[in-house]
Amino acid sequence: MSICPVTGQTSAGHPETTSSSLDAPLSYPLERPGPLEPPAEWETLRQECPVAPITFPSGDPAVLLTRYDDVRQVLSDPRFSRVGEGSAKITNSETGGVFNRSTASPLPQTGEGHQQWRRMLSKWFTAKRMAALKPAIAAMADRLIDDMIKNGPNQDDSRTDPGNSVDPGDAVDLKAALGFPLPVWVICMLLGVPDSDRDRFSHWSDAFLNLDRFTDDEVATARQEFHTYLLGHVRSKRADPGDDVLGTMITDARAAGTELSDEMLVATGLGLLVAGHETTANMIGKMTAMLLSDRTRWEQLVADPSMIRTAVEEVLRMDTNLGFGMPRYLTEEVELSAAAVPANTTVICDMSAANRDQQIFTDGDTMDLTRSPNPHLTFGAGPHSCLGQMLARTELQTVLEVMVRRLPSLELAVPTDQLQPITGLIVGGLQTVPVRW
Structure with a gap:
């Protein structure tokens, strides 16, 4: 039985224990x-060192959680937020990114203030609103696939990385043609900004x-x-709120006798941009690659589209590259495994690793498109769970329905091991997804 260096305790709770240890x-x-494969350490960590010491690119120490129960416990605890005074820095960048303290500071991170902010937003992501939005998403997916078919394999798009391009006579980059433009169209609609600004939004999201x-x-x-861009947009919304997310928040606050600050609305727009664009754009590409990497999966869906809902949930569970993981700053001592x-410890909740915990998911490393129930943690858990998860599910299910209907012969144009992962960003994905049909 191995000893985990972060605690000095032997592994517990998971009976299958290997002989190796982390030193x-x-x-x-x-x-x-590989681009679709899990890190080799996951299974060992879950069995032997579920509360493991890690070092961030900044050099700061932190702790990695890989067991389902631990990840769910920390994510569900309302006391802990992603940043705090004294929390570890992810990088040495002073400007930081989405986990930077100044990025999050206009929004309440814990307590009633955080829940009140979520309630203001949640009305936009109800099942009823998503059902109403679905026909428009399907129509946009159809139009984008029309363009794919019309332009054929000679399509050229600046979002395709030239260092990873394939012969343009052989393939189309599905991420550039469909995975990128669909979610950015949706998020521009939700924010009430022109779709023509999508390339600027994409660059800002990457940064x-x-x-x-x-x-x-x-x-x-x-x-x-x-x-500057969104501040101008927010100020125009104050004069004419309209029926979009920011306009509705302004209207609702006024009805309650208050005014939301410019900075809170700008920070809300940033959160929607990051959560509603980049992650979903990458997930469309990864989902397609995962289903086509063993083409019998695609054929199952073509033969029986009623499986699409459970297939999407299984793809979300099986995604090995959700990105950096979710940081949480522990403000008091917690018992884990x-x-x-x-x-005053910063922990990373690795939802991807937790989603394969064999104690929760039978044959957790095997993709089962009919798996149900499927309590994966891809969207987090508890008071900080992803507000836009209903939107993401609606987009993924809708685009998959349209692809299966329109492109039943779809296949990857390169071997799976030639797909190139995105590097240098907190979010995980593939640079391109070359396909043909």
Whole structure:
């Protein structure tokens, strides 16, 4: 039985224990052997060192959680937020990205203030609103696939990385043609901004999700550009709120006899941009690649589209590259996997690793498109769970329904191991998804 160096305790709770042990903090993020494969350390960590010492790119120490119960416990605890005075820095960047303290500061991070902010937003992400939005998403997906078919494999798009391009006579980049434009169209609609600004939104989103791709000056410039753009948009909304997310928040606050600050509305717009664009754009590409990596999965969906809902949930569970993971700052001591984790510790909740915990998911490393129930943690848990998860599910299910109907012969144009992961950003994804049909 191995000993975990962060606690000095033997592993507990998971009966299958391997003979290897960890003798030093791991550099985080962990490396992956392939674009769709999990890090080799996950299983060992879950069995032997579920509360593992890690080192961020900044050099700051933190702790990595890989067991389902631990991850769910911390994510569900309303006391803990992603940032706090004394929390570990992810990078040495002073400007930071989405986890930077100044980015989050206009929004209440815990307590009743946080819940009140969520309630103001949640009315936009109800099942009723998503059902009303679905036909428009399907129509946009159809139009984008029309363009894919019309333009064929000679499509050219600046979002395709030339370093990873395939022969344009052989493939279309599905991420550039469909995965990127669909979510950005949706988020522009929700924010009430022109779809013609989508390329600017994409650049700003990348910069806010920076790990080591952009310099401090580039991130600072993007932050200032976005702030100036959205501040002007917020001020125009005060004069004419309209029926979009920010306009509705302004109207509701006035009805309650208050006014929301410019900075709170700008920070809300930033959160919607990051959560509603980049993550979903990447997930459409990853979902397609995962389903096509074993084409019998795609054929199952073509034969029986009623499986699409459970298939989307299983793809979300099986995604090995959700990105950096969710940081939480412990303001008091917490017991996790029989280990006392002290206050003032920064932990990373690795939802991808937790989603494969064999104690929760039978054959957790096997994709089962009919798996139900499927209590994965991809969208988090508790008071900080993803507000836009209903929107993400609606987009993923809708785009998959349209693809299966319109492109039943779809296949990857390159071997799976030739797909290139995104690097340098907190979010995980693939640079391109070359396909043909």
